[in-house]
Amino acid sequence: MNELKAFFKKYIPLADTENFVRAFDVAQKLKKREFLLKPAQNCAYLAFVKKGTFRVFFYDKEGTEITVWFSFEGMMIGDLLALFQNSKAIFYVQAIEDSEISILPKNKLEELYLKNPEYLQFGRKYAEYVSVNVMKRMLSFQTKSAEERYIELLTNPNYMQRIPLKYLASYLGVTDSSLSRIRKKIS
């Protein structure tokens, strides 16, 4: 549970994380390519990545896979769009490597809220944390070229060493041939 405590300490400071962290289910394993979630499924939970890598993606109207988000160990993963809208899952969530997660079911979370209103802060802080991340990513789309966005990722070995180019390309908003050319140009 130490990784989880570290996550909260870093991103979502709470007065008492101990009990909160216990609300997560025991770890669960997923093989490479296995799905944690598919569209239309019930997604009333958040998952914490203990090991491995996940991606969130969907198919656009042309049938092309669009990767929206990645999560590496120490981060949360889920269909946040659905979670925050209280809808069924919209995206696929898939393990890119053999992975291990702990799940925090929504109903357990609500039990905690009743026990201790201080935990109500979790929901707010987490949503604010997500907002900030998505805003930054949106701004990078609005103001930077694919090349600049790629260069930003270069500093993070997780993206460079663990994510296949084709996933990275759609995450950056370009085709894989374009990203391949960008790569060539930079090196």
Add this chain to the structure above:
Amino acid sequence: MNELKAFFKKYIPLADTENFVRAFDVAQKLKKREFLLKPAQNCAYLAFVKKGTFRVFFYDKEGTEITVWFSFEGMMIGDLLALFQNSKAIFYVQAIEDSEISILPKNKLEELYLKNPEYLQFGRKYAEYVSVNVMKRMLSFQTKSAEERYIELLTNPNYMQRIPLKYLASYLGVTDSSLSRIRKKIS
């Protein structure tokens, strides 16, 4: 206060909005082009637009104005990136027309939290609401062309009739000459 109640009813259902809405300060007027906020200022509040139009913008490294967001009457406005990060303002918030706002100061909000833990849900629901909006805008950048994004806006007369092309252009992530050409092509 009816517009405010309508906002909460529509976007952030709370058991009791009455007292919550009273926490907003009395209306305040801003002339066209006037600033509600500038970078580095204290932004410990959220504003509700009773009348008029606002935009959130900044200058990129080339010195070009980039408009990040618009708000029309019935919507909230503020430097949410700063608000959620507890930092000083990062963006300019400017009235595009003569406008009227009501401010909800953060400290008043916190008083309410103590009075009634139910209000703690506001912070979460608002941040989730913002997340969803920003995610959708991010997805539209990731998967759509400037032309498609512009076509989406066509259905909303607020954007078409009240926002100068040059603001719209940077909001869509293109130059104003490009947007002018897109417009021509469509008509």
Add this chain to the structure above:
DNA sequence: TTACTTTCTTGTCATATGACAAGATAATTC
């Protein structure tokens, strides 16, 4: 009105990217 400022359009040229296709390279499975 007249002058001035702001906003929008258009022209030219260079470049980035997409679509599509063919191969090359690497990884996985049997």
Add this chain to the structure above:
DNA sequence: GAATTATCTTGTCATATGACAAGAAAGTAA
């Protein structure tokens, strides 16, 4: 190891967009 699949690179061509500049149109103020 061989076969198969997955991943990445490269070529060609068409198009969208940016940079820059000039001018038209609309709005604002004296």
